Amino acid sequence: MNVGVIVFPGSNCDHDCRHVFQDVLGQSVQMIWHKETSLTGIDAVILPGGFSYGDYLRTGAIARFSPVMRAVKAFAKDGGAVIGICNGFQILLEAGLLPGAMLRNKSLHFICKDVYVKVENAATAFTEACESGQVLKIPVAHADGNYYTDPVTLAAMQANAQIVLRYCTPEGKVTPEANPNGSLDNIAGIINPEGNVLGMMPHPERCAEDILGNKDGKLIFLSLLKAMKVKV
Amino acid sequence: MKAKIHVTLKQGILDPQGKAIEHALDSLGFKNAANVRVGKYMEVDVQETDKAKADAQVKQMCEKLLANTIIEEYRYELV
Numbered sequence: 001m002n003v004g005v006i007v008f009p010g011s012n013c014d015h016d017c018r019h020v021f022q023d024v025l026g027q028s029v030q031m032i033w034h035k036e037t038s039l040t041g042i043d044a045v046i047l048p049g050g051f052s053y054g055d056y057l058r059t060g061a062i063a064r065f066s067p068v069m070r071a072v073k074a075f076a077k078d079g080g081a082v083i084g085i086c087n088g089f090q091i092l093l094e095a096g097l098l099p100g101a102m103l104r105n106k107s108l109h110f111i112c113k114d115v116y117v118k119v120e121n122a123a124t125a126f127t128e129a130c131e132s133g134q135v136l137k138i139p140v141a142h143a144d145g146n147y148y149t150d151p152v153t154l155a156a157m158q159a160n161a162q163i164v165l166r167y168c169t170p171e172g173k174v175t176p177e178a179n180p181n182g183s184l185d186n187i188a189g190i191i192n193p194e195g196n197v198l199g200m201m202p203h204p205e206r207c208a209e210d211i212l213g214n215k216d217g218k219l220i221f222l223s224l225l226k227a228m229k230v231k232v
Numbered sequence: 233m234k235a236k237i238h239v240t241l242k243q244g245i246l247d248p249q250g251k252a253i254e255h256a257l258d259s260l261g262f263k264n265a266a267n268v269r270v271g272k273y274m275e276v277d278v279q280e281t282d283k284a285k286a287d288a289q290v291k292q293m294c295e296k297l298l299a300n301t302i303i304e305e306y307r308y309e310l311v
Binding site for chain 2: 057058061065094100101103104105106107108148149150182
């Protein structure tokens with residue numbers, strides 16, 4: 001599989017994503033500068049974490065206007081798999097590829113720690129290597145991860161099983177205490193109605209190999225490979 | 233023409249920064265300070281002499297970029 005990792009000015013998890021796909025999973029990776037206008041030959045797109053454009057105005061608000069985002073939108077519209085992680089999720093929201101918006105964390109703190117998320121929908125291209133209800137330990141690192149959307153959109157997402165990952169306790173209980181940032185409905189990750197675009201705040205690329213002491217995050221990427229019928 | 237633009241979180245959406253400031257004001261003894269809302273203030277010079285046209289442009293700027301209307305509201309004046 002040929003994975004395209006989009007690089008914005010201020011992206012800082014781009015090489016972690018490259019490392020996981022290339023060195024851990026043996027896939028070919030192309031780093032794609034945000035000025036590029038074409039995604040020819042790319043099978044899946046990753047919008048990595050970081051602080052694109054210094055988070056000026058709002059997180060993801062400026063990156064959304066990068067030339068490459070036009071190509072990403074077209075790619076997603078054609079059914080191409082897109083994963084936005086952390087800042088990448090924020091960009092997908094600003095670009096309108098996923099519904100909702102991010103508010104400042106309820107605590108106002110930048111939160112950098114392991115959290116637990118429950119796989120609420122294991123029948124997606126990004127979670128099919130997981131069991132339904134499986135609890136994954138994945139780190140978050142963000143100041144703006146407090147997901148918000150209007151009640152109508154939330155109800156539609158719930159009805160369509162678009163809420164893929166929810167913050168939970170280590171035992172898998174979805175409680176207010178397990179919610180690190182105040183996210184509506186403990187939302188940690190969502191997909192679009194078509195199921196080919198995932199946004200998630202936790203960083204699976206930071207926990208995808210044994211040497212890091214945790215490889216729960218690898219399941220997200222293995223799911224994608226499985227969905228794309230790639231043998232690892 | 234200059235647009236003076238204010239962007240704030242919509243009423244009803246929790247503003248944690250506003251809350252923190254409210255608590256600080258309370259600690260300072262301003263017991264009657266309530267409902268603090270933090271926002272952004274932007275000035276934009278619009279090269280346009282027709283006020284109606286400038287108004288339409290600024291509105292578009294706000295809708296398309298300066299505010300995220302899912303969570304924020306905006307208001308502006310043209311001077």
